[in-house]
Amino acid sequence: xxxxxxxxxxxxxxxxxxxxxxxxxxxxxxxxxxxxxxxxxxxxxxxxxxxxxxxxxxxxxxxxxxxxxxxxxxxxxxxxxxxxxxxxxxxxxxxxxxxxxxxxxxxxxxxxxxxxxxxxxxxxxxxxxxxxxxxxxxxxxxxxxxxxxxxxxxxxxxxxxxxxxxxx
Numbered sequence: 001x002x003x004x005x006x007x008x009x010x011x012x013x014x015x016x017x018x019x020x021x022x023x024x025x026x027x028x029x030x031x032x033x034x035x036x037x038x039x040x041x042x043x044x045x046x047x048x049x050x051x052x053x054x055x056x057x058x059x060x061x062x063x064x065x066x067x068x069x070x071x072x073x074x075x076x077x078x079x080x081x082x083x084x085x086x087x088x089x090x091x092x093x094x095x096x097x098x099x100x101x102x103x104x105x106x107x108x109x110x111x112x113x114x115x116x117x118x119x120x121x122x123x124x125x126x127x128x129x130x131x132x133x134x135x136x137x138x139x140x141x142x143x144x145x146x147x148x149x150x151x152x153x154x155x156x157x158x159x160x161x162x163x164x165x166x167x168x
């Protein structure tokens with residue numbers, strides 16, 4: 001299934017922001033930045049997720065990481081631990097991110113950018129799965145009711161891109 005590009009996502013975000021003006025405000029540059037990032041995230045999570053690790057060294061550890069929730073500092077520390085562990089074993093690391101990478105924490109933008117960079121060690125492999133928080137973000141772009149449901153738990157994600165909540 002084709003994913004919407006940054007321009008289409010930007011217009012969807014702008015449309016939702018216009019409808020929900022009492023909730024969020026942003027300038028067009030911040031909306032564009034957010035739109036581009038969400039388009040990249042959607043493409044990353046919509047790629048064919050089939051990974052064939054059967055033909056590879058079965059001694060390579062597989063690390064499962066879930067519920068990052070916008071905590072970039074903790075993600076960075078965890079990735080360093082994973083890299084060190086795999087390096088001590090002398091093998092590449094296989095990391096599966098189990099979704100819920102955005103929302104709640106203050107640094108969803110940094111988390112998304114780090115995952116889009118991919119592994120830094122040669123031979124390491126990552127698989128990024130879409131969780132319910134990422135799905136609710138994508139749903140919010142198309143549906144007014146979904147946007148209303150997204151705001152209470154997604155405002156931190158939008159704030160990490162410079163979109164701000166209006167004072168009540």
